Amino acid sequence: MTAAAATLDNLGQLLLSGRVEVVDLTAPLGPDTPLIKLPPELAVDTPKIEVHTISEYDDKGPFWAWNWLKIGEHSGTHFDAPHHWITGKDYSDGYTDTIPVHNYVARVNVIDCSAQSAADNDFLLSADGVRAWEAEHGAIGKGEWVLMRTDWDKRNDSEAAFLNVDAKGPHSPGPTVDCIEYIVERGAIGWGTQCIGTDAGAAGGMQPPFPAHNLMHKANRYGLASLCNLDKLPPKGAILVAAPLKIVRGTGSPVRALALVPRG
Ligand code: 23J
Ligand code: MN
Numbered sequence: 001m002t003a004a005a006a007t008l009d010n011l012g013q014l015l016l017s018g019r020v021e022v023v024d025l026t027a028p029l030g031p032d033t034p035l036i037k038l039p040p041e042l043a044v045d046t047p048k049i050e051v052h053t054i055s056e057y058d059d060k061g062p063f064w065a066w067n068w069l070k071i072g073e074h075s076g077t078h079f080d081a082p083h084h085w086i087t088g089k090d091y092s093d094g095y096t097d098t099i100p101v102h103n104y105v106a107r108v109n110v111i112d113c114s115a116q117s118a119a120d121n122d123f124l125l126s127a128d129g130v131r132a133w134e135a136e137h138g139a140i141g142k143g144e145w146v147l148m149r150t151d152w153d154k155r156n157d158s159e160a161a162f163l164n165v166d167a168k169g170p171h172s173p174g175p176t177v178d179c180i181e182y183i184v185e186r187g188a189i190g191w192g193t194q195c196i197g198t199d200a201g202a203a204g205g206m207q208p209p210f211p212a213h214n215l216m217h218k219a220n221r222y223g224l225a226s227l228c229n230l231d232k233l234p235p236k237g238a239i240l241v242a243a244p245l246k247i248v249r250g251t252g253s254p255v256r257a258l259a260l261v262p263r264g
Contacts, residue, residue, distance in 0.1 A: 033075060080252045106190075
């Protein structure tokens with residue numbers, strides 16, 4: 001057996017015995033899933049999710065149940081492809097059907113910002129914050145995900161609490177411009193958060209606006225939003241599996257995001 005074959009066989013054993021656990025990083029997807037609200041003068045919103053029964057063992061289909069869905073690509077726990085943003089529009093491998101699939105399975109770094117985000121709903125993770133985390137936990141490597149833990153998933157059952165909008169706009173944590181510049185430089189494959197989008201609530205006022213979108217996709221890297229259960233992941237040592245649907249020329253898609261996590 002080659003080393004790779006032996007390692008993979010061992011992983012199979014560890015999964016079977018539960019010593020490697022599969023953690024679900026995905027929010028429920030349905031009519032109550034919170035959706036982003038964009039400034040109305042700027043944009044049209046993604047529609048509410050609809051689930052329609054085609055049949056359920058009835059006169060529309062006597063022996064089977066099935067539904068059809070109405071759903072935006074950027075709904076719930078979802079993947080942002082480079083073509084989602086104008087800065088990433090020209091990558092031929094930047095669509096949900098053209099991204100190389102090996103990018104959907106990668107090491108993951110989880111930066112715990114839950115305390116700061118609870119104290120300040122507009123908390124921004126900076127490049128210095130990432131460097132301080134690296135000094136404690138180890139460097140972010142090329143081809144790895146960087147996820148910002150805020151425990152925002154605890155608000156997922158209330159769209160009002162999840163979006164956290166007041167007269168001044170949405171208040172949710174996210175990255176600074178220099179944070180995203182730094183992780184792009186480190187070679188991170190993607191940036192993920194637990195909030196409605198990969199950017200902070202206040203990101204529209206940054207320069208450039210929406211830096212996680214603007215700068216990650218400009219560099220042909222990816223995003224993940226509305227992730228759950230990051231409190232169940234170690235800072236380093238887990239593997240993230242998150243693949244969008246193979247929508248032809250898609251800009252993103254809901255995903256079933258999973259993490260392989262060592263136990264014990
Ligand atoms: C469209 C326009 C602006 C933003 C977004 C979508 C997202 O956050 C998204 O889901 O990609 S900021
Ligand atoms: Mn998106």
